[in-house]
Amino acid sequence: EIVLTQSPGTLSLSPGERATLSCRASQSVSSNFLAWYQQKPGQAPRLLIYGASSRATGIPDNFSGSGSGTDFTLTISRLEPEDFAVYYCQQYGSPPNTFGQGTKVEIK
Amino acid sequence: EVQLVESGGGLVQPGGSLRLSCAASGFTFSSFWMHWVRQVPGKGLVWVSRINMDGSSTGYADSVKGRFTISRDNAKNTLYLQMNSLRAEDTAVYYCQRSLDYWGQGTLVTVSS
Numbered sequence: 052e053i054v055l056t057q058s059p060g061t062l063s064l065s066p067g068e069r070a071t072l073s074c075r076a077s078q079s080v081s082s083n084f085l086a087w088y089q090q091k092p093g094q095a096p097r098l099l100i101y102g103a104s105s106r107a108t109g110i111p112d113n114f115s116g117s118g119s120g121t122d123f124t125l126t127i128s129r130l131e132p133e134d135f136a137v138y139y140c141q142q143y144g145s146p147p148n149t150f151g152q153g154t155k156v157e158i159k
Numbered sequence: 160e161v162q163l164v165e166s167g168g169g170l171v172q173p174g175g176s177l178r179l180s181c182a183a184s185g186f187t188f189s190s191f192w193m194h195w196v197r198q199v200p201g202k203g204l205v206w207v208s209r210i211n212m213d214g215s216s217t218g219y220a221d222s223v224k225g226r227f228t229i230s231r232d233n234a235k236n237t238l239y240l241q242m243n244s245l246r247a248e249d250t251a252v253y254y255c256q257r258s259l260d261y262w263g264q265g266t267l268v269t270v271s272s
Contacts, residue, residue, distance in 0.1 A: 052221075086259050088204075090204075094264075095254055095262035095263065095264055095265060096204065096254075096262055097262075098259050098260045098261075101259050101260075107259075107260060108260075139203065139204055141204070141206075141259075143259065146209075146218050147206055147218060147219075147220050147221075148194070148209070149206060150196075150203060150204040150205065150206060151203075152203045153204075
C-alpha cells in the first residue's frame with residue numbers, strides 16, 4: 052500500500068498569502084493519479100485537483116497542482132477567507148486507494 | 160444535478176450488522192465506479208471499498224476485508240455497503256463517492272454497547 056505523508060500538519064497564514072502544501076508518496080504514484088480535496092467542518096470533501104495538475108470543474112485558478120512520481124504540491128496562490136480548511140491528497144493509481152493525513156490551513 | 164444520498168447509519172452493538180445505502184441521481188449511475196470512504200469525526204479520510212461499473216470487480220481496505228461487502232443495483236441507481244462483525248473502530252461517518260468528483264453528505268455509524 053502506498054503511504055502518503057502530507058506536510059506541514061498545520062499552515063498558519065493570512066488572507067492574501069500564498070499557501071504551499073506538500074504530499075509525498077512512499078513509492079511512485081502510477082500515472083500521477085493524485086488528487087487533492089478540500090474539506091470544511093461539517094461538510095463532505097470537495098475535489099480540487101485530479102491527475103496531479105488538472106483542476107476539477109468549477110475550481111478557481113488560484114488553486115494549482117504540480118508534481119510527479121513521489122512528490123506533489125498543491126498551491127493556493129492567494130488565500131481567500133473561504134479557503135481556510137483541511138486539505139487531503141489521495142492516490143488512486145495503485146489499489147488500495149490511500150489518503151494523506153491532511154493539512155489544516157488556518158487563519159493566522 | 161448530481162446527488163448522492165447515504166442512509167442506513169445508526170447505533171449498533173459490537174458484532175452486529177448494518178447495511179448502508181447510497182441513492183444516486185442526476186447522472187448515469189451505471190457508467191461510474193463508486194467508492195465508500197469513512198472518517199472518524201475530527202480525523203482523516205480512509206478509503207474503504209470500491210466497485211466497478213457493472214459490479215463485477217470489487218476492492219477493500221485490509222481493515223474491512225472479509226467483513227464488509229460492497230454491491231450495487233444499477234436498475235435502482237443505488238450503492239450498498241453490507242457491514243458485518245462490526246467493531247468499535249468501525250465507528251465513523253461513511254461517505255459514498257462517485258469516481259473522484261462527487262461525494263454524499265455521509266451517514267454516521269456508531270458501534271457501541
